[in-house]
Amino acid sequence: MTEAITIDDIRAAQRRLASVARVTPLLESPFLNALAGRRVLVKAECLQRTGSFKFRGGWSAVSALPEAARKRGVIAFSSGNHAQGVAHAAELMGVTAVIVMPGDAPALKLANTRAHGAEVVLYDRVAGESREEIGGRIAEARGLTLIRPFDEPMVMAGQGTCGLEIAVQAREAGVERADVLVCCGGGGLSSGIALALEAEAPGLRVRTCEPAGFDDWARSLVAGERLANPTESGSICDAIVTPSPGQLTFPILQRLAGPGLAVTDDEALMAMGQAFLRLKIVAEPGGAVALAAALYRAGEIEGEAVICTVSGGNVDPAMFARALATV
Amino acid sequence: MTEAITIDDIRAAQRRLASVARVTPLLESPFLNALAGRRVLVKAECLQRTGSFKFRGGWSAVSALPEAARKRGVIAFSSGNHAQGVAHAAELMGVTAVIVMPGDAPALKLANTRAHGAEVVLYDRVAGESREEIGGRIAEARGLTLIRPFDEPMVMAGQGTCGLEIAVQAREAGVERADVLVCCGGGGLSSGIALALEAEAPGLRVRTCEPAGFDDWARSLVAGERLANPTESGSICDAIVTPSPGQLTFPILQRLAGPGLAVTDDEALMAMGQAFLRLKIVAEPGGAVALAAALYRAGEIEGEAVICTVSGGNVDPAMFARALATV
Numbered sequence: 026m027t028e029a030i031t032i033d034d035i036r037a038a039q040r041r042l043a044s045v046a047r048v049t050p051l052l053e054s055p056f057l058n059a060l061a062g063r064r065v066l067v068k069a070e071c072l073q074r075t076g077s078f079k080f081r082g083g084w085s086a087v088s089a090l091p092e093a094a095r096k097r098g099v100i101a102f103s104s105g106n107h108a109q110g111v112a113h114a115a116e117l118m119g120v121t122a123v124i125v126m127p128g129d130a131p132a133l134k135l136a137n138t139r140a141h142g143a144e145v146v147l148y149d150r151v152a153g154e155s156r157e158e159i160g161g162r163i164a165e166a167r168g169l170t171l172i173r174p175f176d177e178p179m180v181m182a183g184q185g186t187c188g189l190e191i192a193v194q195a196r197e198a199g200v201e202r203a204d205v206l207v208c209c210g211g212g213g214l215s216s217g218i219a220l221a222l223e224a225e226a227p228g229l230r231v232r233t234c235e236p237a238g239f240d241d242w243a244r245s246l247v248a249g250e251r252l253a254n255p256t257e258s259g260s261i262c263d264a265i266v267t268p269s270p271g272q273l274t275f276p277i278l279q280r281l282a283g284p285g286l287a288v289t290d291d292e293a294l295m296a297m298g299q300a301f302l303r304l305k306i307v308a309e310p311g312g313a314v315a316l317a318a319a320l321y322r323a324g325e326i327e328g329e330a331v332i333c334t335v336s337g338g339n340v341d342p343a344m345f346a347r348a349l350a351t352v
Numbered sequence: 353m354t355e356a357i358t359i360d361d362i363r364a365a366q367r368r369l370a371s372v373a374r375v376t377p378l379l380e381s382p383f384l385n386a387l388a389g390r391r392v393l394v395k396a397e398c399l400q401r402t403g404s405f406k407f408r409g410g411w412s413a414v415s416a417l418p419e420a421a422r423k424r425g426v427i428a429f430s431s432g433n434h435a436q437g438v439a440h441a442a443e444l445m446g447v448t449a450v451i452v453m454p455g456d457a458p459a460l461k462l463a464n465t466r467a468h469g470a471e472v473v474l475y476d477r478v479a480g481e482s483r484e485e486i487g488g489r490i491a492e493a494r495g496l497t498l499i500r501p502f503d504e505p506m507v508m509a510g511q512g513t514c515g516l517e518i519a520v521q522a523r524e525a526g527v528e529r530a531d532v533l534v535c536c537g538g539g540g541l542s543s544g545i546a547l548a549l550e551a552e553a554p555g556l557r558v559r560t561c562e563p564a565g566f567d568d569w570a571r572s573l574v575a576g577e578r579l580a581n582p583t584e585s586g587s588i589c590d591a592i593v594t595p596s597p598g599q600l601t602f603p604i605l606q607r608l609a610g611p612g613l614a615v616t617d618d619e620a621l622m623a624m625g626q627a628f629l630r631l632k633i634v635a636e637p638g639g640a641v642a643l644a645a646a647l648y649r650a651g652e653i654e655g656e657a658v659i660c661t662v663s664g665g666n667v668d669p670a671m672f673a674r675a676l677a678t679v
């Protein structure tokens with residue numbers, strides 16, 4: 026079966042993103058190296074516009090639409106980083122964005138999405154309203170294009186631009202062979218990075234990182250088929266808890282990724298604390314699982330260096346205070 | 353009178369720092385722009401090696417020493433960022449570093465300085481021991497070169513490399529005219545940046561930022577002579593509280609800087625909170641005064657855009673928790 030995108034799609038996305046997205050730094054601290062027992066290079070995607078890598082995919086998808094579709098507008102379902110990524114990308118391009126969000130989403134996330142100029146449509150998660158149904162109705166009535174969070178070729182291509190940057194920055198740091206740990210929900214970032222590295226840095230291998238108990242990727246990669254999580258709630262790493270691996274992302278990672286890793290919520294909090302203390306960056310729980318694996322699962326990793334993404338930093342102060350308490 | 357350094361010294365320092373220091377990003381958030389009423393571009397020096405701009409000056413000074421002096425080693429007096437900057441620079445070059453620190457310095461700062469391979473010599477601040485006397489004795493006995501924190505030409509040249517980066521990055525961001533707010537203690541960073549901008553971006557003008565009540569720079573620039581602070585204790589922005597403007601740094605800023613700005617400790621904490629929320633970076637109180645001025649002293653600033661440094665992020669979790677409480 027042909028995969029959803031190729032390296033050419035990622036390179037094209039990079040051209041569309043040039044001068045809009047930030048080239049985020051690859052950070053390193055001698056203290057983290059000592060803690061992990063090897064060099065730890067951290068791709069700080071929390072410094073991306075909107076505070077997570079999702080802006081890459083949002084911009085890539087909206088900018089790839091034909092002019093007529095762009096004029097009608099886009100729609101997305103998300104309570105989190107994808108909402109902000111799509112909303113801000115659309116705002117910058119002057120495109121209408123409707124974001125369907127649960128009515129009980131945190132006030133800050135609602136406010137941020139609205140501040141990016143998006144029209145927010147609320148649904149009642151508890152009453153069992155289906156966001157797909159509501160969103161589908163609005164999309165059809167207004168001719169909006171749906172931008173899915175990961176199983177969407179142009180979104181995957183956008184996330185892959187992070188991998189093109191890693192390839193260059195790892196080489197500059199003198200690292201040719203390493204595991205690349207990626208915080209993994211639906212697999213958009215992981216699969217995009219994997220394809221980029223296959224082409225540009227074949228000595229670098231993606232490994233998915235997830236919260237323990239929600240390791241659908243790790244189990245699916247072993248089984249060779251897409252397995253679901255038993256439940257979707259109960260982790261503080263909510264941003265990367267999805268029902269199961271994506272349909273388009275799974276074949277790519279099955280072909281290219283190494284064994285998956287999983288860390289506990291406490292380890293994610295500790296990694297957030299270390300990112301604060303040693304790198305001076307803000308990581309959210311779901312964005313810290315890859316760093317947590319680098320620091321606290323060193324025995325499951327190969328090589329003299331490891332690369333990991335800190336994929337987002339959209340965390341509320343109360344949760345961050347819990348991370349500070351681990352330092 | 354000839355000034356202590358010229359733009360050529362800064363350019364030479366940049367060549368020595370290339371591939372060692374990080375080119376830190378110039379960040380921007382639409383939310384901060386809205387809060388300030390103009391574009392706010394933030395030079396994130398907290399992401400520099402050792403968590404502050406001081407690494408630039410440390411490396412610049414140590415790498416400029418003649419081979420024989422480097423072999424004997426260097427010495428610095430500091431309980432903070434300058435200590436770590438010099439220690440880490442010396443460590444990377446295989447140079448012996450002795451750091452004279454107060455015995456009551458925070459445990460983390462002592463541990464970090466030692467972890468960078470420095471030999472830490474403690475003195476009793478309360479008993480009135482003079483660090484200059486202790487340090488002078490050790491330096492003489494062992495032939496060590498003293499690296500002063502700001503009134504040191506090669507340190508000033510190193511800090512100036514931050515200004516060369518600002519000149520390029522501001523142009524890329526489309527900003528040709530703006531005030532450049534710099535967190536200012538002894539004036540090493542401010543004077544270095546001012547000289548760099550004079551040569552590379554003459555539409556950008558440095559303005560010193562200090563804690564209210566410790567605004568020796570603001571008052572000295574008005575008076576045309578170096579005035580002292582009435583006291584050196586009582587601000588949470590301890591990293592930038594110095595007795596008075598430096599002898600070498602003052603003439604440069606008198607010639608090039610605009611009027612100084614001052615902010616309260618509460619405003620510094622609020623700016624740390626905004627840096628957490630909107631930029632996903634960790635600022636220490638003294639490193640946040642320029643951002644605080646950009647956000648909360650907008651009426652004292654000119655132009656459609658303002659640039660400010662977040663000069664360091666070495667803050668303990670308890671203090672950072674106070675900043676989180678402002679969000």
